[in-house]
Amino acid sequence: MDTTTRSSSESSQNSEQGLLNSYEKSEGHPRYATRKIRRAPWGVILPWSLCVVLLVAIVVQARIIRIRSATPSTSFWGTRELEIVKREVAPNKKVVRFTGGLRYNSSKQLYREIDRTVPDYTGKPTEEITAAWHDLITTTDIFLTKAEIEEIIANGGTFANLPHKDDVLYTDPFVGLYQAVPTVFHDLHCLDKVRRGIYLDYYSEDDTEIFWPHIEHCLDTIRQSIMCHADMTPIPEAYTDFKPSGHLEPIFQIEHTCRDFEAIQKWAKGRDALDEKVWRKNAERLKLDTKN
Ligand SMILES: *[C@@H]1O[C@H](CO)[C@@H](O)[C@H](O)[C@H]1NC(C)=O
Numbered sequence: 001m002d003t004t005t006r007s008s009s010e011s012s013q014n015s016e017q018g019l020l021n022s023y024e025k026s027e028g029h030p031r032y033a034t035r036k037i038r039r040a041p042w043g044v045i046l047p048w049s050l051c052v053v054l055l056v057a058i059v060v061q062a063r064i065i066r067i068r069s070a071t072p073s074t075s076f077w078g079t080r081e082l083e084i085v086k087r088e089v090a091p092n093k094k095v096v097r098f099t100g101g102l103r104y105n106s107s108k109q110l111y112r113e114i115d116r117t118v119p120d121y122t123g124k125p126t127e128e129i130t131a132a133w134h135d136l137i138t139t140t141d142i143f144l145t146k147a148e149i150e151e152i153i154a155n156g157g158t159f160a161n162l163p164h165k166d167d168v169l170y171t172d173p174f175v176g177l178y179q180a181v182p183t184v185f186h187d188l189h190c191l192d193k194v195r196r197g198i199y200l201d202y203y204s205e206d207d208t209e210i211f212w213p214h215i216e217h218c219l220d221t222i223r224q225s226i227m228c229h230a231d232m233t234p235i236p237e238a239y240t241d242f243k244p245s246g247h248l249e250p251i252f253q254i255e256h257t258c259r260d261f262e263a264i265q266k267w268a269k270g271r272d273a274l275d276e277k278v279w280r281k282n283a284e285r286l287k288l289d290t291k292n
Contacts, residue, residue: 076259080158082182084148089267092260101252104242113253122195125202133192140189142271143177143283145290172273175283179273184264187225190218231256 076091099115100122114120119132149169153160159169171178196203197215233256240249271286272278 082144082148082180083151083155083157084144085182085264085267089263090260092263093257094260095255096258097255098253103249104240104244106242108242108244125196125199133188133195137188137192138185138265138268139272139274140181140185141179141273142182142268143172143175143273143279143286144180144271145177145286147290149178172283175280175287177273177283177286182264182268183225184261185268187222190221193218194222233257 076093077086099113099118101113102110103113104110112122119128121129121132121136123129149159152158169178193206194215196206197211200207200211233254235254236251237248238251239247241247243249269275269278271282273282
């Protein structure tokens with residue numbers, strides 16, 4: 001906002017100076033000198049200069065708007081997202097074709113189309129599936145420095161407006177850094193929780209007294225995240241003769257424009273506050289970066 005007003009008033013000042021200059025020059029010309037005596041010049045010049053000033057202001061404003069919308073970092077990230085991510089992760093989108101369609105085959109049986117080129121995250125639980133989810137979730141907790149928390153508060157972000165007024169932010173007792181959970185990894189953790197809940201016999205360690213509140217929290221969180229992102233990519237619908245009821249079948253393996261999940265995952269791993277193998281190293285590096 002500040003820059004807009006500053007630059008447009010700056011340019012209107014410049015154009016005003018430009019207009020005055022050319023008017024002063026014309027004073028010396030004998031032809032205009034006589035005219036000037038007969039007419040009150042300001043009655044003509046003032047409305048015209050105002051017009052030009054306004055025109056210049058409009059052009060400048062339009063250019064600023066165009067520059068803003070062309071800058072990906074401002075439209076790519078939401079205002080509530082981590083400032084440090086906006087600086088350290090390139091705002092790249094990529095096209096991803098979704099996998100795991102659902103179709104009827106010629107014997108009118110519903111089956112899931114499995115793409116063997118990507119890890120499978122569903123189906124009857126196996127060690128591979130459990131490990132695939134573990135890799136996907138990456139981490140639930142990342143380290144944030146005091147400076148990063150203060151920057152967010154200064155910008156009126158998440159930590160400036162906590163719902164429970166008495167809450168005090170946690171710092172790690174060993175390294176003194178703050179911790180937070182990037183929503184995407186929490187969402188994935190939640191989806192995995194619900195999946196594990198379906199196969200509770202296999203994941204019997206999840207069968208505790210917190211099972212239902214946890215599952216219900218997770219379902220509600222996933223609902224809100226999906227609504228928040230509101231992907232409007234159309235899923236086409238085609239004719240089918242194989243469906244027992246009706247002839248309409250959605251085609252799920254279509255391309256979506258997505259954030260670069262792998263880039264975000266890599267960044268988060270560098271701040272992982274949980275993984276025994278990396279958390280100390282991550283903390284030391286972050287503390288060194290802050291001192292510089
Ligand atoms: C259709 O799918 C069912 C269930 O997966 C399977 O048993 C059947 O052999 C399939 N039929 C054809 C023609 O592919």
